[in-house]
Amino acid sequence: MAGRDVRFHLQGGAEAAMTWAPDHPLDMLIRKLESIAHLSAEERRAIAGLPTLVRLLKAGQDIVRDDDRPSQCCLVLEGWACRYKLISQGKRQIFSFHVPGDIPDLQSLNLKAMDHSLCALTSTKVAFIPHHSVLALTARHPRIAAIFWRDTLVEAAIFREWMVGMGRRTASQAIAHQICELYLKLKAVGLAENHLYRLPVTQSDIADALGLTNVHVNRVLRELRTKGLVTIVGGTLRIHDWRELTGFCEFDPTYLHLERQAA
Template sequence: MTRKLERLGTLNEQDRSALRDLPLTARRTAAGQHLLREGEDSTTCYVLLSGYACRYKTTSAGARQIVSFHMAGDIVDLQHLLLSRADHSIQAMTELTFAATPAAELKKLVQSHPAIAEALWRDTLIDGSVYREWVLNVGRRDAKQRVAHMLCEFAARREKAGLGSPASFELPMTQDDIADATGLTNVHVNRMLALLAAEGLIARDKRHVEIEDWERMCEAADFDPAYLHALAA
């Protein structure tokens, strides 16, 4: 968490010491398990330490829309500093290790350390920028662009988090997850992945993906990483 906040702002030794003193409880959960369900009350914020998670909402009929993917270093549910009721669910997509901290303790930390408050505010603003891009992706891009854009964003964010090269990676999400993130069917996602491979943009072996030509892939995806704000640094 400290490494991420230092990308988002300038922290001094007092700030770092205060972060080290923050009460954190490390937990582990299996893929498919929930950290939080929509409608629950929560007074906890979560820092992801390893693995991948998603946030999602469901319609009254049970249809799921994934609204974001998260990886190591992400601080999810800062909203619980001020809002106690969850308006979405958080689910582990892989085995997940995370640290839980009481929202009240994090709120006290923010109030007494302006640099930490600014870094968390910047993180929230970047989340908003990513959400706007996801709305554009689902609402206005065609099927191939939606899937390609999701892959580009995942690769770029993964690299920034220090998790490896954007050219080659394992997808933590299933085709059902990709479908629920892009507003497509599982069958349509499979066709788009096959099309991207046929066009020489990616090579795929089950969940392993290699991006063969980053510039062409970005062009095909309509992907401009400016909205990520280089995740602040």
């Protein structure tokens, strides 16, 4: 696949570009795993050898649903996805956002029935990987199995931070904390730099993730802009003062357990 520029439109009409050029669908998975652990050349080749079925999904399209018994894992290649659950009144709770390189349903290897749903938040390209192929890979390469386990533990750490955000941080702090988290996750796989990244989720998505109303999210984003901390223009988020923003929301990136960033 030829490389392409991801262009960010800044205030004043300027542009910034980052080149994202994976040569193979599983390059994004390798990039993600190498952000939290070291992979040998042999392990990278083994992961790249997994069979995949690539599909394009529309925004809002479910990838796997509550109570499903999937036989494959889903790798996000482009776009954003989320874990969510609906209650009887039709209200949605989002548990996590997922960006390229993430396998949001890796737990389906061992938990046969889904206890939540997974959907595309934007137009999304995904790669489906059969469970039996992943299990065979981890049997041949125990270190890869350990790295997958580490990835699920990092997801659990992120979930705990979200719980703290909903339960003990103010709405402004919770949103600011999420902005910082997403920046580092995207930067780790080469999709953000210079405190700038695409934020394609809606205010409604943020509200459903943090248990807020759309009006409250809108008010917080205006407050952060007024304080000179962040701006969002055309779906692109720019952090103007990283130190001030992280201090404001008490952001400590230790829970992400990042060891390296994509070149």
